Amino acid sequence: xxxxxxxxxxxxxxxxxxxxxxxxxxxxxxxxxxxxxxxxxxxxxxxxxxxxxxxxxxxxxxxxxxxxxxxxxxxxxxxxxxxxxxxxxxxxxxxxxxxxxxxxxxxxxxxxxxxxxxxxxxxxxxxxxxxxxxxxxxxxxxxxxxxxxxxxxxxxxxxxxxxxxxxxxxxxxxxxxxxxxxxxxxxxxxxxxxxxxxxxxxxxxxxxxxxxxxxxxxxxxxxxxxxxxxxxxxxxxxxxxxxxxxxxxxxxxxxxxxxxxxx
Amino acid sequence: xxxxxxxxxxxxxxxxxxxxxxxxxxxxxxxxxxxxxxxxxxxxxxxxxxxxxxxxxxxxxxxxxxxxxxxxxxxxxxxxxxxxxxxxxxxxxxxxxxxxxxxxxxxxxxxxxxxxxxxxxxxxxxxxxxxxxxxxxxxxxxxxxxxxxxxxxxxxxxxxxxxxxxxxxxxxxxxxxxxxxxxxxxxxxxxxxxxxxxxxxxxxxxxxxxxxxxxxxxxxxxxxxxxxxxxxxxxxxxxxxxxxxxxxxxxxxxxxxxxxxxxxxxxxxxxxxxxxxxxxxxxxxxxxxxxxxxxxxxxxxxxxxxxxxxxxxxxxxxxxxxxxxxxxxxxxxxxxxxxxxxxxxxxxxxxxxxxxxxxxxxxxxx
Numbered sequence: 192x193x194x195x196x197x198x199x200x201x202x203x204x205x206x207x208x209x210x211x212x213x214x215x216x217x218x219x220x221x222x223x224x225x226x227x228x229x230x231x232x233x234x235x236x237x238x239x240x241x242x243x244x245x246x247x248x249x250x251x252x253x254x255x256x257x258x259x260x261x262x263x264x265x266x267x268x269x270x271x272x273x274x275x276x277x278x279x280x281x282x283x284x285x286x287x288x289x290x291x292x293x294x295x296x297x298x299x300x301x302x303x304x305x306x307x308x309x310x311x312x313x314x315x316x317x318x319x320x321x322x323x324x325x326x327x328x329x330x331x332x333x334x335x336x337x338x339x340x341x342x343x344x345x346x347x348x349x350x351x352x353x354x355x356x357x358x359x360x361x362x363x364x365x366x367x368x369x370x371x372x373x374x375x376x377x378x379x380x381x382x383x384x385x386x387x388x389x390x391x392x393x394x395x396x397x398x399x400x401x402x403x404x405x406x407x408x409x410x411x412x413x414x415x416x417x418x419x420x421x422x423x424x425x426x427x428x429x430x431x432x433x434x435x436x437x438x439x440x441x442x443x444x445x446x447x448x449x450x451x452x453x454x
Numbered sequence: 455x456x457x458x459x460x461x462x463x464x465x466x467x468x469x470x471x472x473x474x475x476x477x478x479x480x481x482x483x484x485x486x487x488x489x490x491x492x493x494x495x496x497x498x499x500x501x502x503x504x505x506x507x508x509x510x511x512x513x514x515x516x517x518x519x520x521x522x523x524x525x526x527x528x529x530x531x532x533x534x535x536x537x538x539x540x541x542x543x544x545x546x547x548x549x550x551x552x553x554x555x556x557x558x559x560x561x562x563x564x565x566x567x568x569x570x571x572x573x574x575x576x577x578x579x580x581x582x583x584x585x586x587x588x589x590x591x592x593x594x595x596x597x598x599x600x601x602x603x604x605x606x607x608x609x610x611x612x613x614x615x616x617x618x619x620x621x622x623x624x625x626x627x628x629x630x631x632x633x634x635x636x637x638x639x640x641x642x643x644x645x646x647x648x649x650x651x652x653x654x655x656x657x658x659x660x661x662x663x664x665x666x667x668x669x670x671x672x673x674x675x676x677x678x679x680x681x682x683x684x685x686x687x688x689x690x691x692x693x694x695x696x697x698x699x700x701x702x703x704x705x706x707x708x709x710x711x712x713x714x715x716x717x718x719x720x721x722x723x724x725x726x727x728x729x730x731x732x733x734x735x736x737x738x739x740x741x742x743x744x745x746x747x748x749x750x751x752x753x754x755x756x757x758x759x760x761x762x763x764x765x766x767x768x769x770x771x772x773x774x775x776x777x778x779x780x781x782x783x784x785x786x787x788x789x790x791x792x793x794x795x796x797x798x799x800x801x802x803x804x805x806x807x808x809x810x811x812x813x814x815x816x817x818x819x820x
Contacts, residue, residue, distance in 0.1 A: 241709050264715030274706055277563050278760035283474030291703055292715035320474035342714065 192216050193238065193354065193385065197246035200230075200237050207233040209409045210246075215387065215402065217352035220380040222396045223389045225406035226430055231389045232272070232358055234406065238387065239269045239356050251351050265294040267354035268342035272362065274335055276323055282334050283319040286310060289341030296345025296353075305344060309337035314371055328363045336360060336372060346384025355379055357388040361395065370452050373399045397421055398450050405429055480764035483757060487771035491544070494778040498540045499532060501782060539675040542683075543781050544774040546672070546740050549687045549732040551773025552694050554747020555765055559701030560725050561623070561634055564752060564810070568733040569744035571619055571638030573612045575645035577730075577737035578668065579652075580611025585667070586652045586660055601682045609686070609734030615641050616726050670741035670796025672781050683735040690732035691770060697725050698762035705760065743796045745803020746773050752810060 195213035199206060208230040215221045223231045237244040240255045240263055248255045250266055268289070276285075286306040289295070297305055310318055313333040318326070323334060336357075343353040357376065361369040369392075376386045377399055390396045396403060397417040405413040405420060407429045413420045426434045440446050550568070557566040557573075568574050584607045588596040596603040619641060623634035653664055700721045703711035712718045736743070750773045751765060758764050777795070780802070784793040 236709075239709075239713060241712065260712050260717045261715035264713060267713075269710070269713040271707070271710060274710065276705055278705055278755065280705065280760055281474035281476065284476070284759065284761060285706075288703060288706065288714065291699060 192252075192352070193248070193250050193387075195238065195246065195248045198234070198237060198248060199245045200233050200242050202233065202242070207409055208237065208244075211406075211411045213238075213404060213411070213414075215385055217347075217383055217385050218380055219401045220377055220386045220388065220399055221402045221404060222400035223387065223404045223406060224391070224393065224396055225412070229406040229429075230409040231406050233409075235269075235356055235358055235387065235389060239263075239267070250354065261292055264292045264342065265348070265353075266343075266351065267356060268339040269356045270336055270339045270358060270360055272358045273328070273332065280323050281319065282310070282315070282321050282323055282326070285323050285334055286319075286337045286341055289338035292342070294343075294348065295341055296343070296348040305341055306337070309340045309344070310334075312340060312375060313337045314368060329365065329368060332360070332363055333368065333372070336375070340375070343384070346379050346382040353384050355384065355386045355388075357386065359389050359391065362391065366447075366449065369395060370449060373449075392449075393421065393426075395449050476759040476761070477764065480758040480761065480768065483754075484764065484768050484771065487768055487775065491771050491775045491778075494775045494782075495540055495544070498543070498778045498782060499536050501786075534677075538677050538680055539672050539781070540778065541680055542675040542739065543672050543778045545680070545684055545687045546736045546743065547746060547774035547777025548691060548770035549736045549773075550743060550746040550777070551750035551769040552691060552766055553729045553733050553736075555751035555762065555769045556694065556697060556701065556725055556729050557747070558751060559697075559704060559762055560722065560729075561620075562704060562707070563634070564755070565748070566634065567745070567748035568612070568729065569742065569747060570807075571634060572615045572640075572642030572645060573619070573638075573730065573733050574737055574742050574744070575642040575649070576615030577608040577612035577734045578742060579645040579649045580607035580609070580734065581605075581667075581738050582649050582652045582664060583607055583611075585664060586656045601678070605683050605686055605735045605738035607734075608738040609731050611645065612734040612737070613727065613730035615645065616730050620722070620726065667741045669794035670743040670799070671784075671792075671794040672740055672777075673792055673794075675739075679739045683739040686735035687732050690728045690735075693724070693728045694766045694770070695763075697721070697728065698766055701725070701762040701766075741794075741796060743777070744800050745807060746777060746799055748810070749803050749806050750776060752806075 193213070193215050195211060198208060198211045198213070200208040211234060213234075223235065225231050233242065236242045238248060238255075240248075240258070250258070250263070253262075255263060283306050286309055289309070290302065290305065295302065295305060301308075307316075307319065310316060313336050315330065315333055315337065318330070318334070323331060326334065339355065339357075343355065346353055355376065360372050360376070364372060373395060376388060380386045380401070388400075390400075400417060402414065403417055403420045404411060405425065412429050413425055421436055423435055426432060426436070554567050557568060557571075558564050560566070568577075581604055584592060584596060584604050588603065592603075592607075595607070599606050619634065619637055622637040653661065656664060700711065700716045700718075703714045703716045704718070704721075706714075708718050711721075751769050754765055754768045754772060758768060777799075780798045781795050784795045784798045787793055787798075
């Protein structure tokens with residue numbers, strides 16, 4: 192379980208995140224949504240232990256500021272928005288970096304095959320020998336996800352739930368791979384782990400999230416189930432757009448929702 | 455983003471390794487590099503202005519042949535002139551190449567090199583201070599440290615430059631290539647200015663020492679110099695394998711390295727101290743020998759990939775071999791005189807550096 196109490200973060204004297212309370216339980220997929228610059232990534236970085244913050248954040252009951260890097264690494268993995276490399280690593284070499292601290296949670300005999308399984312999981316079978324720098328943005332993002340999955344392959348290790356922090360995991364993916372990645376995240380949560388994902392697509396969020404946290408000007412504007420949170424009123428206030436929830440477009444305009452996917 | 459450096463060599467490398475695992479090839483390369491080093495050591499021992507031959511040396515050494523296998527004079531040449539020079543060449547070649555590889559990993563860019571970004575200039579300033587001021591204003595320092603005063607001062611100079619450089623060029627865990635190179639130029643120029651001031655103050659005897667020392671040379675290698683610099687270099691080289699995992703993780707950026715469990719802040723300081731120590735010790739005994747640190751890791755990355763677990767030992771071996779070869783060239787090309795080895799490495803290394811720049815021109819946001 193992750194508990195954040197009264198968390199504030201300042202960068203360069205400017206307060207980016209203010210007095211956020213946040214709670215997530217094992218088995219949940221929590222989404223953070225909000226307009227650009229509302230402090231979503233900064234808050235996620237505070238949860239990941241990257242930024243000094245006021246207030247308290249605990250992971251499985253331990254204050255994250257007191258944890259050593261390798262102790263945190265055994266409990267949570269973080270997918271950044273994008274990762275550029277300056278050296279010619281192969282895809283396999285990158286994915287294997289996820290196994291650096293040796294707490295993947297697979298049986299000893301399966302360690303060698305884990306990178307291939309992780310790549311197959313993100314639909315990159317056969318990409319192990321390719322150079323990371325030669326891949327498209329979406330492919331690179333999925334390679335990084337495979338690496339992150341390797342780090343916490345077992346959602347529960349030695350009785351303790353583990354966490355995936357995903358910063359815009361589907362931002363540069365086509366619709367098929369958006370669904371694949373979100374299914375991976377939901378599966379991780381269903382098997383006892385816990386996922387926090389920053390998302391922009393409200394339909395995808397409504398489909399997959401157990402809880403939605405809406406950020407606005409660095410504060411938590413709303414939190415709850417999709418049914419509780421997604422209202423015309425909130426969207427107008429936070430996103431400054433007059434949108435109606437659940438209204439179909441005019442009959443001659445096609446629309447495609449992820450909910451209609453048969454996978 | 456497509457890396458244009460993925461040219462023929464790289465693409466071929468990929469085809470031969472469809473599963474992307476280059477560790478087997480890296481181990482083979484390390485084995486071959488061991489053989490190469492053994493061969494260059496033998497050549498360097500056997501080859502020189504005097505005619506003491508390798509076979510005579512080997513038979514003397516292996517069979518302890520009594521009598522006339524090796525004359526007393528030849529024995530002296532081999533054991534007190536050639537051998538210390540070879541040992542020093544191996545140590546310094548390995549130290550420079552490994553420092554280059556570690557700095558490149560730390561700064562996350564293939565152009566970082568102790569010589570290019572002012573670390574060697576800082577180390578030179580430290581060393582020149584001791585040479586010129588050792589008997590006067592720095593007398594307490596030299597009296598306290600004895601023969602270690604020179605390498606310790608060089609280490610201090612190199613460390614100061616590296617720390618400032620890192621502070622200036624790294625923001626939020628990302629190093630800007632342009633800022634790093636420019637800051638390196640500025641810091642190097644500053645160190646050179648102070649070095650120039652000291653040279654200006656030096657007397658004639660000190661001047662001659664300084665000139666030869668600054669050009670970089672393995673000439674004048676003695677067991678005494680090895681005793682001074684050797685332990686520092688060997689300690690840094692021994693630390694290198696423990697840096698490999700962290701450097702690999704750092705390739706993803708500082709935040710991701712920390713998420714993977716690397717104590718990034720502490721790791722960076724250990725790496726910076728190790729680099730400064732080995733560069734300082736090398737500069738103290740052999741002056742500024744440039745470009746080894748950039749050429750060797752770059753060549754090896756083309757063949758075995760950027761995994762530091764293999765890159766660091768391979769760099770040590772290839773750096774040592776190449777420096778011995780460069781030394782052989784510098785001893786023979788204008789025989790019986792001797793060219794400072796720094797001239798040889800710069801003559802080969804500088805065009806190589808330009809070649810890397812040309813290939814990476816589109817990639818690096820200078």
